[in-house]
Amino acid sequence: MSTAHSHREARRAEALESFRVRGMPHRRFEHWRYSDLRAVLDAGQVAQAGTAHWSIPALPEGVEQFDLAAPNAPAWVLKAYGTIGNRPTMEEASLAFSDGGVALRVPAGTTIAEPIRLEIAGGGNLRWLVVVEEGASATIFEPHGSDVGLLRNVGVDVALSEGAALTHIRFAPFTPKSFVVEHIAVAVSARAQYRAHFANFGARLSRTELHITLGGEGAEAHLSGVTVLGHDGHADVTSHIEHAAGKTLSTQLFKHVAGGKSRAVYQGKITVREGANGSDSRQTARALLMSERAEADLKPELIIFADDVKCAHGATAGDLDPESLFYLRSRGIPEKEARRILINAFLQEAVETILDEDLRAAVWHEVEAALPRAMESAK
Amino acid sequence: MSADTDTKDQVAALGEKYKYGFVTDIEMDKAPKGLNADIVRFISAKKDEPEWMLEWRLAAFRRWGEMTEPNWARLRYNKIDYQDAYYYAAPKSTEKYKDLDEVDPKLLETYKKLGIPLSEQKMLAGVAVDAVFDSVSVATTFKGKLNEAGVIFCPMSEAIRDYSDLVRKYLGTVVPVTDNFFATLNSAVFSDGTFVYVPKGVRCPMELSTYFRINASQTGQFERTLIVADEGSYVSYLEGCTAPMRDENQLHAAVVELVALEGAEIKYSTVQNWYPGDENGKGGIYNFVTKRGDCRGARSKISWTQVETGSAITWKYPSCILRGDDSVGEFYSIAITNNYQQADTGTKMIHLGKNTRSRIISKGISAGKAQNTYRGLVSVHAKAANARNYTQCDSLLIGSQCGAHTVPYIESRNPTARLEHEATTSKIAEDQLFYCLQRGLTAEEAVALIVNGFCKEVLQQLPMEFAVEAQKLVGISLEGSVG
C-alpha cells in the first residue's frame, strides 16, 4: 500500500515543481488577462493558505466516499487524482498545498436520485474528485461557505465513464475580501453527460475555470451559469471544452448582471480536434451592465480543426431592452419593478436549466438575495 | 446575359493558377544587403528627404533594435533573418519621370500583364492609379484632374518633399513609431507608398488606387500609406498587391494610417493577392501589416474592406479608433487560406466617443492544410455612451485538415452601450455542392460559386470595378481544395 501512497506523493511533488516554475497566473497569461491574480496574491500566500474544509452531511446510500487526508487510497482514487485536464498552475497549487479533500465513487449502473450535498468551508487549498462509473448517474450540490478568509483554491477532478451522467450544481456567495479560485477538470467518455450550473456572486477576485474533454463519441457537456455582482465584486468564468471525439455535443449559457463597480468576465473556448466530425457546439454569453462603473469582458473563442462541425457562439453586452421596458411601463408597472422583472427573466433562462426543482429554487433564492446589490447603482 | 451565364463565365475564367507569378527582368538599383543605420541613411538620401524625416527614421531604427519579434499564438513560420535581405530596390531607370512616356516599357508591360494599364486613356473609368514597384512609385495617373479638385494623390517620397508640413503633421499620429515590431521597422526603412490629402468639403472625384508589386528577390517591401480626409470630405481608396513566385519567403511590412476629420469619410479597400507559396508551403510573402484609422472628428467614418487571398502568412488588423462623437467604423473582410497558408486577421474597434457605432462582418474560408483565424477586439470605454457594435463572423471549412478559428474580445465599460457578437463555423454544405454538380458545374466551379455566395455581404462593399476581379480571385484561391 505504500506504493499507492507514494504515487500520490509523487504527483504532489510534481505539482509543486510545476507551480514553482510557472508561478502565479497574471494578465500576461492570455487566459488570465481579465483577472490578474499575481497582482493581488503571491505564491507564498497560496503555499501557506493551509487546507479548506469539506463535509457531506448525509451520504446517499450506494455512494462510496474516501477521505483524501487518509493514507492508502484505493485504485479508483489514484486513477483520477490530479490526472484529468491540462494542469494549469493554480490547479497544481491545490494539489501541492492541500492536505485533504474528498473522493466520491458512484459504482457502475447505480442511479443516485438524491443529490449529494458537498459543502465547502473555510480558507485554504482543497481537492475533491468524483468518479461516476459506467451507466451510473448522480447529482452533486456544492454550496460554498462565505468564511473564505484570504484564499480558497479548489481543484476538482471529474471522471465520467461510458454512459455515466453527472449533474453538478455549485454556488459561491459574495466574499468581498477574498480570493476564490476553482479549477474543475472533467473527462467525459462516450455517451456520458456532464451538466453543470455555476452561480457566482463575486469575490475580490473570483475565478471558476473548467476544462472539459469530450473524449468519446456521443459525449455531452451542458454548462450554464449566472453571475450577479455588485460593489467591487469580480467574477471570472473561464471554460474550455475540447471536442476530442466525433458526434460530441456541448452547450453553454452564461448570464451576467454587473452593478456597482464590479467586473464580470466570461471566457469560453471551444476546441474541435481534428477528426471530431459531427461535433455540435453552441455557446451564449450575455452581460447586463447596471452601472456607469461596472465592466463586462466576454471572450467566446472557437478553435476548429475538423470540417464536419456545427459551431456557433453569440455574445452580447448592454443594458435592458428599452422596448421591453417601455412596454411594461406602459401597462402600469413602475420602472424599478419593470427592470427587476426583465433582469429576473434574463437570469431565469440560465437558472431554468437546473432540472431538479429544489436545487433550482435554492439557486434562485441566492440570486434574489444578490440582486439588490447588483441593482443598487442602477439608474 | 442572364445571371446564370454571367456566373458561369466568371467561374470559367478560374482555370488559371497564380497568374501574377512572373518576374520582370529589369536592371535594379539596390541598397547593400542588410540593415543598419547607414542603410536607413542610404534610403533617406535616395529619396532626397528633409533632415526631420531622416531623424524620424533613425529614432525608429534605434527603437526597433530594442524590440523583440512577437511570438504569436497561432502563427508558425521560420525566423526571419533581417540582415539577409535588401531594404531598397528600385528599377534603375525610374529616377525622374515627367510623364508616362518616359517609363521603361518593360515596367508598363508588367502592369499590363497584371491587368493594371497605366496609360490614362485605357484606365478603368474614374480610377486614378499610383503604381509602386518594389521600393518606388513608378507612375501616378490622373494627377491633373485630381489637382483641379485640390486632392493630393502622390507617392509618399514626393509628399515628404513637396508637402512636408502636411506629412509631418499627421505621419505617425495614428500608428506611433513604437507601435509594434513591424510598424517600427517600417518607420525606419519605408521606401515608398501613397499619400492622399482631401481638402475640406471635397468629394474626391474618382476612386484612388495604388498597385503594389514586389519584383526583386530577397527584397522586403515596406510601403507607408497616409490618407488624410479633411472636414466634410470623402475619398474611396483601393490597393492591390501581387508578387512573383519565388521559393523564398519575402517580408512585406506596411503601415497604413487614415485620419478622418469632422464629418469626413474614408473608404479603404484592399485586394491582397501576394504570392501565397506553392502547394507544399514553400515560398510566399509574409504579410505583416499595421493598418489603423482614426475617426478624429465628430461624425467621421472609416470603412475597411479587405479581400485577403494571397501571402503565406497574413497578420493584419485594420482598426478604427472612434474618437469623435457619432463616428462610425466598419470592417468587412474575406480571408481565404488554402494549402499551407496562414491568416490571422481581424480588427479593433475602440469606442471612445459618444454614440459611436461599429460594424464587423468577417468571412473566413479555410481549405487544404491552412489555418485561418479571426481575431478582433471591440472595446467600449466608460465615456462612450450609447456606443453600438454588431459583429458577425462566419467561417467555412473545406476539407478535414484545415483549421478555422474565431477569437473575439468584447469589453464594455458603459451600461448604455450595446454590443452584439455572433459567430458560426460550418463546412461547405454537401447538398449545395451536389446541387451544383448535378446542374453541370465542376467541383471547383461549384466551390467558387458557393463561396462567392458566402462572401456576398463583403464583396458588395467593394467598388464595382473591383468586385468582379475579387470574385474571380475567390475561386482561383481555392483551386485544388476539392477533388
Next chain:
Amino acid sequence: MLEIKNLHANVGDKEILKGLTLTIETGKVHAIMGPNGSGKSTLSYVLAGREGYTVTAGSITYNGEDLLALKTEERAAKRIFLAMQYPVEIPGVTTMNFLKTALNAQRRARGESEYDAISILKLVRAKARVLQVNEEMLKRALNVGFSGGEKKRLEILQMSLFEPKLAVLDETDSGLDIDALKLVAEGVNALRSPERSMLVITHYQRLLDYIVPDRIHVLANGRMVAEGGKELAHELEATGYGDLGKVPA
C-alpha cells in the same frame, strides 16, 4: 377628456409633430388616419410617454391634468392604454404573471387593494374566453412565438382587463387577415362605453368598417389637416391622401 394643443414633438433631432391640435370627448371613438410618416405612431408614443419622444412645445391635458408631467406607468395607472402596433416579445416572463403584475401595479398606484392570484386567474380566464385566447397562450412567455393575430388579441385582452378611460389603438389592423381583424374589432366594440374614449390610429379605412368612429381626423406632416364624420374614411379611400401628405410645414 383629452385636449392636445399645438403639440410639437421630436424623435431624436427630427421634428415629427408640428403643431398638432386635437380634442377627444368622453365616450367617443375618434379615428386618426394619415399616410405613412405623418406622425401617427409618434402621437401614440407621446401619449404613452415613451422615452426618446420629446415634446418641444404645446400641451396635453387629460381630465384637467397635465399629462406630460406624468411618467409612463403613472399614465397607465390613470387608465390610459396603448395597444401597440408591434407588441414586444419578452422571453422569460410568462403572460399570466405579467398580467397579474401589471394589474396589481396599477391598482396599487390608484390606492386600490391588490388582487390575489386566484381572482386574477378567474378574471383573465373569463376575458380570454371571449377573445379566443387559450389557456396555453397565458402560460407562454409574453408574446414570444405568438402569431400576429394572437399578439393583437392579447393586446385587446389587456385593454379589457385594465379598463382604460382612454384607449389608443395603434394600427391594430396591421398584419391581420380578415377573420382575425373581425375578431379583434368585435373585442374592441364590446368595450365601447359612455365612460371610455378611444383613439383608433390607422392607415386604411378597412378597420373603420368594423370599428365605426364618431369622428375622423386626418394627420399629415405632423398636424391635423382635415376632420369629419365617419363618411370621411370612404372619401379618403376614394381620393387617397394625395395632396394632404404634401402640406407645407
